[in-house]
Amino acid sequence: xxxxDHPASLLEVRGxxxxxxxxxxxxxxxxxxRPGEVHCVLGQNGxxxxxxxxxxxxxxxxxxxxxxxxxxxxxxxxxxxxxELGIATMYQELDVVDxxxxxxxxxxxxxxxxxxxxxxxxxxxxxxxxxxxxxxPQLSPTREVGTLSPANQQIxxxxxALSHDIQLMIMDEPSAVLDTEEVNNLFRVVDELTNQGIAVxxxxxxxxxxxxxxxxxxVLKDGKSVGSNLAVADTPTRELIPLMTGTDxxxxxxxxxxxADDAPTILEVSNLSLAGTFDGVNLSVKAxxxxxxxxxxxxxxxxxxxxxxxxRKATTGTVKVHGKTLRPGSVSAAVxxxxxxxxxxxxxxxxxxEEPIYRNATLSxxxxxxxxxxxxxxxxxxxxxxxxxxxxxxxxxxNRITRTLSGGNQQKIMLARWLIHGTDVLILDEPTRGVDxxxxxxxxxxxxxxxxxxxxxxxxxxxxxxxxxxxxxVLVLADGHVLDERPTSEIDEHGVLDLVMKGSAx
Numbered sequence: 237x238x239x240x241d242h243p244a245s246l247l248e249v250r251g252x253x254x255x256x257x258x259x260x261x262x263x264x265x266x267x268x269x270r271p272g273e274v275h276c277v278l279g280q281n282g283x284x285x286x287x288x289x290x291x292x293x294x295x296x297x298x299x300x301x302x303x304x305x306x307x308x309x310x311x312x313x314x315x316x317x318x319x320e321l322g323i324a325t326m327y328q329e330l331d332v333v334d335x336x337x338x339x340x341x342x343x344x345x346x347x348x349x350x351x352x353x354x355x356x357x358x359x360x361x362x363x364x365x366x367x368x369x370x371x372x373p374q375l376s377p378t379r380e381v382g383t384l385s386p387a388n389q390q391i392x393x394x395x396x397a398l399s400h401d402i403q404l405m406i407m408d409e410p411s412a413v414l415d416t417e418e419v420n421n422l423f424r425v426v427d428e429l430t431n432q433g434i435a436v437x438x439x440x441x442x443x444x445x446x447x448x449x450x451x452x453x454x455v456l457k458d459g460k461s462v463g464s465n466l467a468v469a470d471t472p473t474r475e476l477i478p479l480m481t482g483t484d485x486x487x488x489x490x491x492x493x494x495x496a497d498d499a500p501t502i503l504e505v506s507n508l509s510l511a512g513t514f515d516g517v518n519l520s521v522k523a524x525x526x527x528x529x530x531x532x533x534x535x536x537x538x539x540x541x542x543x544x545x546x547x548r549k550a551t552t553g554t555v556k557v558h559g560k561t562l563r564p565g566s567v568s569a570a571v572x573x574x575x576x577x578x579x580x581x582x583x584x585x586x587x588x589x590e591e592p593i594y595r596n597a598t599l600s601x602x603x604x605x606x607x608x609x610x611x612x613x614x615x616x617x618x619x620x621x622x623x624x625x626x627x628x629x630x631x632x633x634x635n636r637i638t639r640t641l642s643g644g645n646q647q648k649i650m651l652a653r654w655l656i657h658g659t660d661v662l663i664l665d666e667p668t669r670g671v672d673x674x675x676x677x678x679x680x681x682x683x684x685x686x687x688x689x690x691x692x693x694x695x696x697x698x699x700x701x702x703x704x705x706x707x708x709x710v711l712v713l714a715d716g717h718v719l720d721e722r723p724t725s726e727i728d729e730h731g732v733l734d735l736v737m738k739g740s741a742x
Contacts, residue, residue, distance in 0.1 A: 244307065246271045246435050247292075247323075247404060254287050256640065259631075261287040263459040264301070269404065272433045274426060275467070276446045279456035280480055282630070282642035282675045285439055288456070289406055292437075293316040293325040316345075322403035326410055328439075328643075328670050330389045330581070334382030336416075339363040341381050342396045366395040369428075371421040386581065387414050387533045394425070405429060406437045409670050411445060415533040415698065416733075422448055441671060443473050455479040481674040489705035490684045495525040502692035503575075503661045505544060508553030513539045514716030517553070521661065521692040526683070528707030529696045529722070530732050536716040537696045538580050542665050542695070545577045546570045557661055571600055573661075576654030578647070580665040580696075586650055587638055594620035594634035597652045619656035623652035627682060644675030651682060662686060664695040668702065680706060700729045712736060 253260070262284050269275045279285050290296040292303070294312040303310055306320055312318050317590040318325070332341050339359045348355040348362075363377035372391050375384075381392055390410065397405055397727050408427075411419045426436055426449060441448060446453065446468060453471060455463035463471075463479045499522040508517040514536035522529045529537045542548045544555050549565025556562065557573040570577075579585035587596050588613045594613070597607060597620040605612045605619075620634040638646065647667060654662055667683065668676045683706060697703050703710055704724045712720040712727075712735045719735050720727075 248304040250302045267463045273451040274436045276450040276453045283456040284459040314335035324397035324402045325406040328409040332381045404435045425429045499523045504556040509551045523690045526693040526707045528703035528710045531713030535713040575661040576659040577663045578650040589639040600657045643670040643702040
């Protein structure tokens with residue numbers, strides 16, 4: 237944390253403007269970062285946070301404005317130039333290369349070599365030191381990154397940044413895939429960095445993290461700085477939310493009537509197992525019911541969802557929709573049964589980022605829009621526009637490239653896809669990961685509306701509060717086993733954690 241009340245600025249951003257076509261992503265952003273501080277940048281999705289990060293990391297060039305580094309005006313032409321200055325960036329969406337080892341990922345682009353010969357032993361030695369520093373000494377330098385969990389891939393991404401001689405670390409939603417213990421470890425590393433005088437720009441939608449780790453805050457809205465260099469200690473959450481949203485949005489879950497006792501069961505999962513991952517899972521979801529899975533990272537939550545959906549082939553057990561058994565390991569069978577999945581990693585697993593919105597929204601229903609060997613793109617756009625209006629997806633431009641959208645709007649595209657297709661069962665894995673407080677409230681309302689219309693919903697979230705706030709019933713998991721099942725009205729966050737910790741220790 238900051239050791240001096242008024243140290244000289246490390247980074248100064250003045251009047252930064254960046255446009256993409258007719259859209260102005262940054263409209264005069266101002267930011268000041270001091271050595272050894274955690275400077276938090278807040279804002280709803282679409283506020284300009286990602287564009288600001290990419291401008292500071294050299295991925296984008298500003299149209300107007302000034303960036304000063306240690307008091308001197310600089311031009312950051314590319315990511316290599318940013319690293320040479322001492323700026324490293326950890327992006328929210330994992331940027332590791334699955335087919336390479338941990339050590340190869342960490343030193344990718346700045347390989348250790350002599351005379352053209354790679355120094356693998358030295359790279360492995362430095363990797364072990366970095367893993368020790370990050371609290372994960374069990375991760376072998378030679379292990380292939382593609383075999384790691386998203387949380388451990390995040391550790392590799394952080395180690396890559398720390399392998400450079402840096403003065404500023406930019407962290408974009410670094411806790412999104414981490415459980416409670418791993419978040420504590422992340423904060424330990426951040427404290428270590430700031431104690432060494434390294435500055436951290438920290439972006440998170442979790443306001444409780446900002447209170448815990450931040451020194452100062454800059455709030456962005458619609459590409460503008462609406463609150464700059466605010467002291468965390470002097471700025472309560474109730475003042476931040478109106479700055480971010482323009483209204484007094486409360487982080488609340490919509491209320492609705494309980495599920496009728498005689499509602500038909502839509503999804504039935506019996507004795508489902510995946511060798512080495514989870515065992516003997518039984519669950520059911522009625523029409524109009526939301527059932528949540530709660531547990532720490534590594535408990536088997538996502539793997540259970542993927543197996544139900546047919547992305548993984550179960551070792552034993554059955555999945556039934558409307559009483560009909562689905563073919564194991566068949567996504568097409570699940571889709572044919574009107575089952576939809578919004579995956580945990582929507583950018584890498586669910587979306588074609590370089591394709592327009594309408595193509596992503598109609599991805600599971602191409603046959604409906606086929607005209608002989610061609611697709612009726614006009615019909616695709618009209619169907620997409622209808623759902624964009626219903627979901628308040630902004631901007632409502634079906635031809636817009638998906639990569640340019642905020643995280644909240646990308647999540648809405650996943651929902652639009654299954655609304656166009658029509659679903660009886662909707663599986664949601666981390667539905668609000670990387671989504672800001674305002675968009676979260678919208679997505680919660682959409683999920684509740686889908687349930688009210690009769691959809692059976694199965695949801696997983698790393699945030700136990702979110703599972704309990706959305707679901708009617710919850711299954712508590714640890715180490716691939718269901719520890720408990722009960723209505724969410726009968727358990728709170730402390731109760732879930734108590735079950736998880738006891739179960740993990742058993």
